[in-house]
Amino acid sequence: MNFCSHCGGRLRVAIPPGDHLPRHICDACGTVHYRNPRIIAGCIPEHEGRILLCRRAIEPRRGFWTPPAGFMENGETLQQAAAREALEEAQAEVQIGSLLAIVHVLPVEQVHIFFRARLLQPRFGTSPESSEVMLVEPADIPWPDIAFRSTEFALRCHVDDTAAGRDDLHFAEVERRMAE
């Protein structure tokens, strides 16, 4: 962040009066630019005990598997965002259920929020973001080929909870990226 998005002035980094963290400040127009975590919303769609996974057609982690998830947009709820991502990435219509997991992915300044979900019909397909989409038995989840630590965590919570008949909410922190 080098320039003020409001007036185009050069930014400097300093702690504003009354604040406790360095911010990007525009001396020309006085705007303080804050940087805050962004939300990834996703779901684990299920159909008759099998779980929907997408093979990523894009970077990062192209070729690896993940449940549908993506950036939450302004003007939508978390549940709407999670359902939209399932439709966009896997052509899958889902009904969003209970909250499954919240993962703080600190290195990339994101909060990943996953819901349980069920497929409204056993229909799904590929998309520009997914080269393959499949329904998989929990025992057949390709764990070494799961794309992200956060989605691996959410999947494991879902599988364990389902086996135990639980419906819990789980928290986790990711301190470093998958590739690191």
Next chain:
Amino acid sequence: MNFCSHCGGRLRVAIPPGDHLPRHICDACGTVHYRNPRIIAGCIPEHEGRILLCRRAIEPRRGFWTPPAGFMENGETLQQAAAREALEEAQAEVQIGSLLAIVHVLPVEQVHIFFRARLLQPRFGTSPESSEVMLVEPADIPWPDIAFRSTEFALRCHVDDTAAGRDDLHFAEVERRMAE
């Protein structure tokens, strides 16, 4: 958003290839600037059945009451953010408990996330953001003077759940601002 924060170029609004929503695009350097919801993290600190509330010393809603809450920062978890806000706004050390409520505040593009909490000691005080801080019995909560729809929702959920011996997670949407 008028100028590119990366190179200072003029932005235009258009739907990028492969996208479905208008974004702020910089033709000079090719950067697409996304706008996403920001997270407010807060908690309802409790001590021996009483609830900690802060009287806002700053706008918006100066003079109205709210539990401590504020913008989540990069590099912290939701729980850390909620505890930090209690310390900053009310000099209150808290232990964060279970997730209480998630409120989508659509007009201001925010997601408000509230936890249950307990005061570690019955010590608290004012701050630049809070002109008064008090512990109040649930029956004495000044409902007409609560600052925000989201905090009112979280407080009501907490009071009702406590009375019923429940520990649920609640969702809500706010379609318009308090003052509108």
